[in-house]
Amino acid sequence: MEWKPEWWGWDDALEAEFAPYREHGYEPGRVTLEHKRLYRIVTAAGELLGEVSGKLMHQAAGRADYPAVGDWVALQPRLSDGRAIIHGLVPRRSKFSRRAAGPAVEEQIVAANVDTVFLVHALNQDYNLRRLERYLTLAYESGASPVILLSKADLCEDVEARTAEVESIALGVPVHAVSTLLGEGLDPLAAYLHPGKTVALLGSSGAGKSTLVNRLYGSEVLRTGGIREGDDRGRHTTTHRELIRLPEGALLIDTPGMRELQMWDADAGLGTAFGDVEELAQACRFGDCGHGSEPGCAVRAALEDGTLTAARYQNYLKLQKELAFEARKADSSLARAEKDRWKKIHSGLKNQIKRPR
């Protein structure tokens, strides 16, 4: 396979960042798939299966320091068996993060180096403005530009009203209603699909992400919920994040639907997603207004005259609280990890000192 790094998003700025790695003789590659710390990487030498070097693993403070789909890595190919050792990560331009599922308070990078995020949201019983606000918050935080795709438009009676409603909470974000099934509403998506640019699809399970990717690709590259796999729920869903290149050259990252999108470090994203609320708060008479019974409260006035809905405001408060809670927990687990690290280093030192020469 002929390889042109530009096909995968490489440019002069990345080349400049990569200079120190070149000096070590490393080559660049982009991660297209991750499976249990094994990475599929496109490189000049073709597709390789990469593993992180011992040194990189040792330096990693947490999950976010490991490669994620969309990352550019510095690697050493081993052509004899199609493997590669990953020695470094090129700094990410953008990353869509969430809190990892499970008890540990950890960042999980869903997709890295993304230009545009398609927030895919179905116009069926799953439709939920509050969930969209949650996605928007993290999308803004990612550094990529959000675009909302209202999918399964064929299942909705009043697409125009829904679109208007979504536009009213997604200040200035483009909103497109699409039906992949009928092939309707897809033409405007071409405006985001440029050669070498990366688009990540995010949204709940079953929203129609993989079906859309297949449609844009022109054939079945990904398996979708339509295929019976004989598991207990009788359907297959995406389990991997995967980066693919469309025949026209745009890059797409399909991600598994997330049952629960937990916040991760997104104060700025929240401020942008709820710019209207934050602007109101600044118009309150008192700088430290609690938006309760204070006179001259602009937030309460907006709630009363209906310019701000109670549901949106409640969701803003809820996400804000969640972020504060996560931040406190992350701080304490970081402190714990630091302590453990020092303990390890210390006992290592003690052993070295005790070891007879």
Ligand SMILES: Nc1nc2c(ncn2[C@@H]2O[C@H](COP(=O)(O)OP(=O)(O)OP(=O)(O)O)[C@@H](O)[C@H]2O)c(=O)[nH]1
């Ligand atoms: N009516 C209708 N159904 C659709 C449309 N697009 C996808 N579907 C159906 O929705 C189901 C889920 O589609 P997927 O593409 O697998 O959804 P997904 O978002 O990739 O789901 P996960 O892989 O679980 O994250 C499948 O049965 C699709 O056939 C559409 O435009 N209209």
Ligand SMILES: [Zn+2]
């Ligand atoms: Zn107020």
